Amino acid sequence: MDQIWVIFLSSLLSGLVGVLISTYYYLRYERRKLKLDTLRRLAGARFALTVEATTERLKEEFFSALNEAFVVFHDAPKVLDALETLHAERNQPDRTHDNMVKLFKAMTNHLRISHSALTDSFFLKPFIPGASIRVSPPNRG
Numbered sequence: 065m066d067q068i069w070v071i072f073l074s075s076l077l078s079g080l081v082g083v084l085i086s087t088y089y090y091l092r093y094e095r096r097k098l099k100l101d102t103l104r105r106l107a108g109a110r111f112a113l114t115v116e117a118t119t120e121r122l123k124e125e126f127f128s129a130l131n132e133a134f135v136v137f138h139d140a141p142k143v144l145d146a147l148e149t150l151h152a153e154r155n156q157p158d159r160t161h162d163n164m165v166k167l168f169k170a171m172t173n174h175l176r177i178s179h180s181a182l183t184d185s186f187f188l189k190p191f192i193p194g195a196s197i198r199v200s201p202p203n204r205g
Contacts, residue, residue: 096175102136103171105129111190113164133167137174146170161188 109126112119137143146167153159168187172179 099136099171099175102129102133103168103175103177106133106171107168110164110187111192113160113188114190114192133171137171140170140174142170143167143174164188 105125106129109122109129112123112126134144134147137147146163146169150160150163150167153163165184165187169179
C-alpha cells in the first residue's frame with residue numbers, strides 16, 4: 065500500500081512541476097512577444113517622425129507604441145531610463161534624434177536583437193514612400 069502512495073505522490077508531483085515549468089516559459093514567451101510587438105510597431109511607424117509624415121494613423125501608431133513602452137518594458141531599467149530622458153527632453157528638438165537612437169538601442173539590447181551592423185542613421189532615416197527606393201523599369205529586350 066505504501067508503494068501505491070509513493071507512485072501516486074511522485075506522479076502528482078512530477079505533473080505539478082511540469083505544469084509550473086511550462087507556465088513559466090509560456091508567460092516569459094508572452095512577455096517577450098509583447099515587447100517585440102511594441103518595438104516592431106515603434107520601428108515600423110518611425111516614419112511619423114519625419115517631415116514628410118502626413119498620415120494621422122501612422123502618427124497615432126507611433127505615439128501609441130511609444131506611450132505603452134513604459135508598461136511593456138517595466139522590467140528593463142535601461143529602456144525606462146531612455147524613455148524618461150526622451151520624455152524629459154521632448155520639447156528640445158535637437159535632442160530628439162539622440163534620444164530616439166538611445167531608446168531603440170536599449171530596446172533591442174534588452175530583447176537581445178543585434179544591431180551592431182546598423183548605424184545610428186539607420187534608426188533615424190526610415191524608408192519613405194516615393195523617396196527611399198528607386199526601382200528602374202524592367203529591361204525588356
